Amino acid sequence: MTESMEREEQKRLQEQLINLLKENEIDAFREEFLDMHPYDQGQFFEELDEDLRFALYEMLSPEEMANIFEQVEVPEEDYQDLLSEMHPMFAADMLAEMSTDDAVDVLNELDKEQVASYLTIMDEEAADEIKELLHYEEYTAGSIMTTEFIAIKANQTVRSAMQILRREAPGAETIYYTFVVDEQKHLVGVISLRDLIVADEETMISDVMSERVVAVSVAEDQEEVARIMRDYNFLALPVVDFQQHLLGIITVDDVIDVMDEEASDDYSKLAGISDVDDTAGNSPFGAAKKRLPWLIILLFLGMMTASLIGRFEDTLNQVAILAIFIPLIGGMAGNTGTQALAVAVRGIATGEIQEEGKLKLLVREALTGVITGGSCGIAVTLVVYVWQGDFILGALVGISVFATLIVATLTGAFIPLFMHRLKIDPAVASGPFITTINDLISILIYFGLATTFMSYLK
């Protein structure tokens, strides 16, 4: 009830804003629009057509536009188009006003030449900060950190630290955690604003700070960064180089985005699509483009399966009933493999499976395969026996299910571990891929057994 009323209200506001834009009512538009949360401003912006975007650029300052642009989520290739709609100077100023980490994310989507030209006309200080961050590889701590943090010295009083915080608060990404450095900029401690405001104003920072500060290396994988922040409930995490110099901080909102991205990524790969995030807004051609690569690969893998079965054509010609259990055995193999795969991929992603735990996992999966295979094998034997009245056929299908489930479970667990060892993202050995491999294995087992024992079949 309330939710649909809220949506009505939003729609009405949106229409009103669009009218103000069209009628060029700058003051009225600014009053309404700037009162909205930046996220809602971003949502509004994403809905506009080109003409209205031009009108909007006219009405806002680069700084106001920066707040919106930080929130905008469009397909990567669209950032270039949006920026080239703006006056180059306006675009450069806007990029300079954005949070450094967000500006870098946008610049990473552009051509090198275009990046260079924006950096040239930009305010020098902002350009330098951005250049520093542009060096870091994607998906590392360096690529998601910001350099807009506040650092204080250990030999200050709480009072002087609070003065720095008050002064720097407007430009800093967070002031709730302040990191303490020595004269050579080495990270030596951390203090929360919570501890600062309850501390006596004359105390030295060194007496109230915590020296047990967890930091990550600038080259650390962003997934590991997310894991640490989640486990330790940090709101900010310092990033250091190999000599413990403080380079930047990562805040919890960036980590939430990373978690979302990584989870979505593993999920998409399990489903065999390149990415799922913005698909809902895409055209059928866009959606088909994302899905076809997998389907075509599977088609050719499926041809291999077909040619494998083709080799058993004699067996099939003599006992056509064998064919009816192909989907059952293949399906069971595919599913149990996907289950084992999913557990292994998630275990690797969350850091639960360490190097030493790999053998343990494989042994456990083999035993799991024996248990599930045994249970399903017996069930299948009985059902087929009762249904077809042929115990040998039942036993043949049952034994195939048993053997298939053990092998498929092991394959499902082994392949991601092996890929992880080769430093390939294990999620690419995704659901459909493992399903097809296990299809092949299951058919080999089933028809191999059937051909061997054919003389016993009715």
Place this chain on the structure above:
Amino acid sequence: MTESMEREEQKRLQEQLINLLKENEIDAFREEFLDMHPYDQGQFFEELDEDLRFALYEMLSPEEMANIFEQVEVPEEDYQDLLSEMHPMFAADMLAEMSTDDAVDVLNELDKEQVASYLTIMDEEAADEIKELLHYEEYTAGSIMTTEFIAIKANQTVRSAMQILRREAPGAETIYYTFVVDEQKHLVGVISLRDLIVADEETMISDVMSERVVAVSVAEDQEEVARIMRDYNFLALPVVDFQQHLLGIITVDDVIDVMDEEASDDYSKLAGISDVDDTAGNSPFGAAKKRLPWLIILLFLGMMTASLIGRFEDTLNQVAILAIFIPLIGGMAGNTGTQALAVAVRGIATGEIQEEGKLKLLVREALTGVITGGSCGIAVTLVVYVWQGDFILGALVGISVFATLIVATLTGAFIPLFMHRLKIDPAVASGPFITTINDLISILIYFGLATTFMSYLK
């Protein structure tokens, strides 16, 4: 390199701590142990056997144990066992000292009688707070909020608000966002600590607070709560009843846990396992128990597929070659269905697909099916023609793939939307389920066509 050194270091520390526990060296143990981060304490605790846990309970206060217990993640059924190892008074004190929301999470796993007995012997104030939260349904905002928040009045000065904050900081879940209420406890505004410390001390709160405060209803779905906090980058979100009374707050760390849980949940369901989180630590029996339900269901669905193919036994007997394409067609149908399902489930989960967007999604999926089906169908026809030298067979398989892909894509998108309408979690229409349904559909199409046009086949 550094990472493996760190792990060595941790292992050494862990062994040292276990020795201190065994030798009952209380002081030395406490000094080392209490210096660790609560998360690491929790990890250490999870590794201990029963005897060592008893030794630990002897050495720690209920309050110290509460910090650890907030971090412990064990299978739900184990919480009861852990609590019954402790002296009831110790357990009750520990629960009272925990964050109310975490204590409620633990109590939700226990028998009603046991909950009642702990609440009876517990400190009355803590018991009342817990009782209030126990009412809320799982997976709602009420179930993840905490009542340990600080509220201030609009007609206070900044100075007096800061005094309240300093006094209440130790017991509050966060002090970085403070919510402002009127005399009747209605939520009227919010102010961040950042704004408080830069404001002049004599200003009235009503002059510096923001009145545009986003709040969620106590009955709101936790997934929606997570979405709001992610989109708006909030560190804390107020929870209100239908009359806008402030009931509690939700902090960002709780939301990170929710996001993790929900993403993991969708992922597990796509893979056909009940849950994936702690599986890596489980025994083979535990793992088999989680996977078998799905496998058994699939077995019986597979039997249906087999009996469906059985109906076409005559066709099969005459043209055995038809059998070799069963896995290919079934596999394509299963995969395209899973792709469409994954997009729809994620779209629903992230709130991208609203009520009005459903028809649009179905139309888009149908068109996507036509494009992918057309491409794959033509490819299959050509490959089979070249390979088997039989154009009619090629066309038969190709047309089956074309028709199957359209139907399977639509089914994959329709089923989760339909379940969402029925207020069932769409993720339960998971990967293996949709795969089997599409297996059935594809076989019906394939053998239906084959039987109709059999006279044309070589």
